[in-house]
Structures are given as C-alpha cells and as structure tokens.
Amino acid sequence: MEEFPTTEERIVEPRLQQDEEQIDYTLRPQRLCDFVGQMHIKEPLSISIEAAKQRKEPIEHVLMYGNPGLGKTTLATIISKEMGANIRVTAGPALHRVGDLAAILSNLSHGDVLFIDEIHRMNTAIEEILYTAMEDFAIDIIVGKGPAARTLRMPVEKFTLIGATTKLNLLSSPLRDRFGHVYHLNFYDTPDIQSILERNSALLEIDLHQQAASLISERARRTPRVANRLLRRIRDYAQVKGNGIIDVSAATQALTMLRVDQYGLDTVDRRILQVILGTFKGGPVGLSTLAAAIAEEVETLEHIYEPFLLQLGMIERTPRGRKITDFGAHHISV
Numbered sequence: 406m407e408e409f410p411t412t413e414e415r416i417v418e419p420r421l422q423q424d425e426e427q428i429d430y431t432l433r434p435q436r437l438c439d440f441v442g443q444m445h446i447k448e449p450l451s452i453s454i455e456a457a458k459q460r461k462e463p464i465e466h467v468l469m470y471g472n473p474g475l476g477k478t479t480l481a482t483i484i485s486k487e488m489g490a491n492i493r494v495t496a497g498p499a500l501h502r503v504g505d506l507a508a509i510l511s512n513l514s515h516g517d518v519l520f521i522d523e524i525h526r527m528n529t530a531i532e533e534i535l536y537t538a539m540e541d542f543a544i545d546i547i548v549g550k551g552p553a554a555r556t557l558r559m560p561v562e563k564f565t566l567i568g569a570t571t572k573l574n575l576l577s578s579p580l581r582d583r584f585g586h587v588y589h590l591n592f593y594d595t596p597d598i599q600s601i602l603e604r605n606s607a608l609l610e611i612d613l614h615q616q617a618a619s620l621i622s623e624r625a626r627r628t629p630r631v632a633n634r635l636l637r638r639i640r641d642y643a644q645v646k647g648n649g650i651i652d653v654s655a656a657t658q659a660l661t662m663l664r665v666d667q668y669g670l671d672t673v674d675r676r677i678l679q680v681i682l683g684t685f686k687g688g689p690v691g692l693s694t695l696a697a698a699i700a701e702e703v704e705t706l707e708h709i710y711e712p713f714l715l716q717l718g719m720i721e722r723t724p725r726g727r728k729i730t731d732f733g734a735h736h737i738s739v
C-alpha cells in the first residue's frame with residue numbers, strides 16, 4: 406500500500422516545519438519595498454506608516470489574517486523596522502496566565518510593536534486584559550481576594566499590537582473591533598511567487614534558471630513558504646544528482662521525485678480526489694465520512710487539505726457535502 410506523508414512531513418505544507426525557523430528568518434524581506442505582492446495591503450500600510458512617523462506616534466493596531474506561510478510574521482517585522490521600533494514576539498497559546506501578558510505589556514517602551522501570532526488562541530481572561538491595553542494603554546490588575554479584592558489600573562506605554570490569525574471567525578468581535586487596520590493576505594499570483602523565488606535564489610546563491618523558476622512557481626500552492634521549501638529541496642536534488650544548477654530538467658526531475666504535480670498537489674491531495682471520484686462516485690460526501698475514508702482527522706482535512714483544493718476549483722462545498730468538480734475529475738483521471 407502506498408505510504409502517505411504526515412502533515413509534518415509534507416513538502417507542500419504551508420505551516421512552518423521543524424528546523425525551518427532559521428531559514429525562514431534569513432529569507433524574510435526587511436523592508437516594505439522588498440515585500441512582493443499584496444498591493445492592497447502595501448499601499449495603505451505605507452501611507453499609515455508614513456503618517457504615524459510624521460506625527461511621531463505609534464501606528465494603530467494591525468490585524469492580519471490569512472493562510473499560513475503568506476507573510477503575516479514578515480509584515481509584522483517589516484512594520485516594526487519601518488517604524489524604527491522594537492518588536493516583541495509571542496503567540497496566543499504561549500500566554501497561559503494573565504500575568505504572562507501583563508508582564509510583557511508593562512515592559513514595553515513607547516512605540517514598541519507587540520506581535521501576537523495565533524491571536525485567536527488566547528483565553529478570555531487574557532483577551533480582556535488586552536482590551537484595555539489596546540484602548541486605554543492601561544491594564545487592570547486585581548489585587549487581593551474575596552471581598553477585599555480591588556482593581557488597580559496600571560498605565561502601559563503607547564504601543565502597537567499586531568495580531569495574526571488564520572481563523573478570523575474565531576476572534577471575538579470586541580477584540581476585532583479594537584484594531585485600526587485589518588488586512589487579509591491573499592494567495593499570491595504565480596509571477597509574484599516567481600519573483601520571490603528569484604530573489605531568494607540570489608540570497609542563497611543558487612543558480613536558478615528563469616524557466617525553472619516559472620515551473621516551480623506554478624507548483625508552490627501560491628504560498629511563499631512552500632515556494633521557499635521547494636527551492637531548497639530542489640537545490641539539494643540538483644547538487645547531488647546534477648551540477649548544482651536548477652534548470653527546467655533538474656526542477657522537473659526533483660518535483661517528480663517529491664511527487665508534487667503540475668498544480669502543486671501531493672499524494673494526499675490526489676488521494677482525496679481519487680476517493681471522492683471513485684469511492685463516492687464524485688460526491689457529495691460528508692466531511693467526516695471523507696476524513697474516515699482517507700484515514701485523516703476531520704480538522705486536518707478541513708483546515709489543511711481542503712482549502713487549496715477548493716481554491717483550485719477541484720472540489721466544491723455543497724449543503725450535502727463535498728463534490729469533485731469536472732476540473733478535479735479530469736485532473737485525477739489523466
């Protein structure tokens with residue numbers, strides 16, 4: 406039986422994988438002008454940054470949402486750099502107690518950026534501390550217990566909160582409403598992914614032919630992190646099996662070995678399509694039935710595999726379940 410990669414092993418997985426932090430950091434553009442694409446964000450953002458700098462004020466709180474690997478952390482770092490500010494990075498799940506956040510907030514200096522990744526994963530008590538911090542630049546701390554308990558208001562320096570989330574719908578509306586800017590990061594166009602590949606191959610001193618960059622960009626699931634990972638794996642292949650140069654032939658051979666097809670689908674994606682088409686006669690099939698049939702968890706199917714297949718128009722959601730489209734059926738049949 407064919408073995409399928411786990412989500413951690415997937416070459417086309419958009420989330421950060423183990424040991425990738427350093428390379429992700431190295432490839433991160435430092436300035437807004439180096440950040441490729443997302444013009445609908447870059448233009449208003451650059452004006453807001455300029456205006457805030459002229460007024461010598463921190464920029465208003467920013468919320469960014471979109472799939473993993475599209476550049477939310479990168480943009481947060483760029484905003485802090487452009488503002489000439491320090492950035493403090495944390496994540497929703499890392500904040501266990503109210504005191505964790507209170508300590509971070511009270512240590513911020515004027516104008517600092519606080520970046521909270523996965524901001525939808527904070528508990529309510531912590532979220533409430535954030536409300537007053539964002540709005541009034543103060544935190545309310547309860548001291549004492551029982552009838553003797555009282556609230557102490559402590560001021561914090563004026564800062565900018567940048568929140569990132571992949572699930573905007575899980576954010577409470579009081580929290581969402583406190584952000585001055587809300588930006589949605591879109592999937593990238595293929596030429597944008599190609600520019601990212603060309604920029605990064607220069608940074609990593611990889612000899613990447615233009616046509617090969619174009620070929621890889623079509624298979625990178627419109628996601629910079631996937632593009633960067635493919636580039637590194639193809640470089641390894643070209644180095645060991647060829648002369649180190651990534652031309653169309655080396656790229657094609659490497660992608661075949663990695664089992665990434667011309668739309669960027671891997672074995673698991675193709676299996677999903679095959680199961681809907683074969684076992685369920687094209688659908689509709691309910692999410693949990695489909696998950697059981699491919700031996701995956703519903704959550705993983707819904708949030709990791711399905712979005713890209715929907716994006717490509719290979720499957721569709723109907724009130725009675727998932728259906729394969731003509732395009733999906735054609736792709737899997739050839």
Ligand code: ADP
Pocket residue numbers: 428429430432433434439440441442443472473474475476477478479480569601629630633
């Ligand atoms: P997210 O926080 O949305 O998961 P990151 O900001 O960590 O994504 O980006 C993942 C990788 O993709 C980083 O290494 C970064 O260099 C690269 N990247 C993301 N967006 C862009 C972009 N617009 N231009 C160039 N590189 C990008």
